[in-house]
Amino acid sequence: MINNHIERIGEWLELDPYALATALGSKPPEAGSHAHELRQWLLACSLFPAKWVNRLFSVGGIRWSPDGRIGLLAFPATDAKHSDLYRHAAKDAGLVVPPVLYEDDYCLVFDKPAGMPVHESYAGQAGTLDMAAAKHMMNQGDPLPVRHIHRLDDDTSGPVLYSKNDLAQLRLDEAMRDKRIDRLYIAVVHGRLRQQKGTIDAPIGKDRHHKSRRRVSPAGETAVTRYERIRSFDRFSVARVELETGRTHQIRVHMSHIGHPLLGDTLYGGFAAGGLNHQALHGEKLVFPHPLTGDMVEADSPWPAWLRKLYNG
Helix, strand or coil: CHHHHEEEECCEEEECHHHHHHHHCCCCCCCCCCHHHHHHHHHHHCCCCHHHHHHHHHCCCEEECCCCCEEECCCCCCCHHHCHHHHHHHHCCCCCCCCEEEECCCEEEEEECCCCCCCCCCCCCCCCHHHHHHHHHHHCCCCCCCEECCCCCCCCEEEEEEECCHHHHHHHHHHHHCCCCEEEEEEEEECCCCCCEEEEECCEEECCCCCCCEEECCCCECCEEEEEEEEECCCEEEEEEEECCCCCCHHHHHHHHCCCCECCCHHHCCCCCCCCCCCCEEEEEEEEECCCCCCEEEEECCCCHHHHHHHCC
């Protein structure tokens, strides 16, 4: 495995160029060669995105390490004093860090609770998941530049993926664009879903009459949602939902569009039921390609108590 010859040492990612050259069937760089030659070798090997390699070179982030390996400045620490995110996280004494579903040097997945926003919607907003991510990294003594790769609505619970460095962000953003990150949800909707399975292919755009709402519109962006009914009752159904696209409020808009708004989703025609004070939507599983190895990673979020109660009738 090529990745067996790559490891993190503090702020640096160190590579064994001779072992890598053997594995790749290429010629290794000449020992002690200039950083420009190292950059050219890295680009020729296609081990990392060219954009990232060139960015490292521009800041002096490619070097020979004392033990004859190539060092890449892949994990520079965030200057907490000059980072708004880290400063806000440090000041929020009551900030609770949600459970971690997956973590390594490159990425991090939190199990976001319902009611917690992922990021600030207005200046100075406290208690966001972004701040919790910064606090988590501070608690570990490893203040890396964490950034969310996708989002969930404030009142939707489930896994949220973060990158920990520029390399991970580049590759995970690309995976999102290429639809290689899969997200599975559990939704509880009003009414009895007649079909066991279905696909909703309806474009979604902004609602010009309500700034917070989205709606199905011919002029909107392509949006595709697949669902499977897993349990039905007289007045509501439980469905497993998979997104093929990631539009704002997509599941909420699409389920309302077919006449089955989510329980508790008053913005899209639902109403409170079962003691819920939020829409009945939970992210059950996140599957993504690891930004270094490319191996698929699964992060499963346990069903919250409100969902178990509804499912069990």
